[in-house]
Amino acid sequence: MKNRKFIMEREKIFDRKRHENRQDLTGEHFLGDLGQIILLIIFLALWIVDSFFINYSNFISKYIPLFVKTPLSIIILFSAGYLAKTGLNIVFGEIREEPSVIKKGVFGVVRHPIYLGSILFYLGLLIFTFSIMATIIWIIIIAFYCFISKHEEKLLLEKYGKDYEDYMREVPMLIPRIKRK
Numbered sequence: 001m002k003n004r005k006f007i008m009e010r011e012k013i014f015d016r017k018r019h020e021n022r023q024d025l026t027g028e029h030f031l032g033d034l035g036q037i038i039l040l041i042i043f044l045a046l047w048i049v050d051s052f053f054i055n056y057s058n059f060i061s062k063y064i065p066l067f068v069k070t071p072l073s074i075i076i077l078f079s080a081g082y083l084a085k086t087g088l089n090i091v092f093g094e095i096r097e098e099p100s101v102i103k104k105g106v107f108g109v110v111r112h113p114i115y116l117g118s119i120l121f122y123l124g125l126l127i128f129t130f131s132i133m134a135t136i137i138w139i140i141i142i143a144f145y146c147f148i149s150k151h152e153e154k155l156l157l158e159k160y161g162k163d164y165e166d167y168m169r170e171v172p173m174l175i176p177r178i179k180r181k
Contacts, residue, residue, distance in 0.1 A: 025091070025099075026155045029148040036118070039141050047125055047134035057132035069128050077124035084117030101160050101167050109176045111153070111167070115145040116174050149173060 029035075051058050061069070086106045091114075096102075106113035122138045153173075156164045 026152065026159050029151040032148045035144055035148070039137070039144060043122060043134060043137045043141065046137055047129065047131055050131040050133045051129035058129050060130040060132070064130065069130075073124045073128040076120050076127060080117045080120035080124060082117070083113045083120065087113035087117065099159070101156070101163050103167060103171070108171060111171050111173050112145070112149045115149055119145060119174070145174070 050056050051061075083106055090102060090105050090107060110116050119138075119142055122134075122141055126135055126138055153164075153168070160167075
């Protein structure tokens, strides 16, 4: 019984990636997942080594008190988790019978909340230690997310046309607007 439950849970997790045959989804850049994994490994390795072992470029950290860095990092990390989890649940959690542009929830705030969540995850770690070397990798990561976002938006424009064009005008790509139009 426990084995069957475990297998069902595992299949549920892996079903998120088995979306090629879903008509309500558009697609991703073919280097998206691999690029994200490689950049995550590079970032974490550099951040850990610089922040906790060689302390080469995190000299700024000693000027900012722990009681400022820690809560700020935690707030950013929780925001990152919320955006990523909510975005993934909206996209992969339900099959939409009639394919359409997703505008609900976090997708009403930014067009790529999952990527924004990833960017904020890195920022949360950076704020805790202020590693300049890791910040350089973070900038590369942001450029990568912009690149794959643009690719995905081309696919969405091909599929949804004017509806997605209107959505692009209404909702920013990665940086939420303070005031709505």
